[in-house]
């Protein structure tokens with residue numbers, strides 16, 4: 064533990080003889096020794112309170128034993144008024160309120176989990192202690208995520224995350240990091256439970272908590288994409304473009320921007336001009352004009368007018384970009400640029 068000291072000035076005391084001079088007036092200084100944890104100016108609680116009496120004339124300090132104990136007590140009482148001592152507990156109050164808040168959050172989580180387990184919904188996230196479901200696992204494979212994929216006639220189907228962990232906090236990290244958004248995070252195999260079975264698992268602590276995404280988000284990250292769900296795509300490139308767009312809606316999260324790059328790149332390589340334009344826009348945003356022009360060129364050849372416009376606009380600021388060559392190339396493939 065670490066200690067800090069806080070000094071108070073008390074009222075002068077009369078009628079105490081000084082052994083060094085004939086003076087009888089003394090200055091009173093109170094010292095509070097307190098415990099602090101992180102910050103010296105955030106005392107947790109006081110340990111000792113003592114007073115020092117010094118002669119106003121010669122600064123001689125009176126030995127405590129030379130003062131009558133009842134007098135010493137009354138001097139102390141005068142110096143350490145409760146409103147000076149109370150702030151010494153500020154840290155304690157702070158930690159207690161943090162603890163209270165943490166317990167409140169825990170309570171909230173439990174209440175919601177109980178409510179969700181009675182009325183499961185598609186896309187509910189389950190924090191599972193897998194050891195309680197399958198005792199044939201290694202201790203490092205204890206925790207994993209589950210996601211409800213369907214609820215039909217009281218039968219709940221769930222898929223499990225492909226990753227297992229020693230600590231339950233790793234599951235939150237996966238959600239926060241946007242990993243669960245990736246379809247590959249979960250295994251395809253579905254496991255079905257009745258409502259009673261789920262409740263038994265909860266009672267058995269196999270289900271630690273259930274989280275229901277709000278606006279497709281949990282812990283601040285996108286966990287399900289409403290666009291991608293239940294939608295048939297004409298091509299994989301189309302799907303990747305859509306996923307990239309979904310990530311861009313929350314692009315302030317760094318990992319989402321990376322994922323958007325990844326999906327737009329896959330879409331671009333799949334030959335989708337929309338995906339190529341989206342990827343180019345990311346490159347333009349990152350001032351990587353040459354890479355942007357590379358993909359805009361590919362999209363332009365396919366007749367994407369936004370790509371043509373962006374190419375011409377950014378060609379002017381790029382080294383070695385030949386606008387005339389670009390236009391003649393387009394005209395040779397049969398585009399009429401005057402229509403735009």
Ligand SMILES: [Zn+2]
Pocket residue numbers: 081082083084085086118119120121122123
């Ligand atoms: Zn003196």
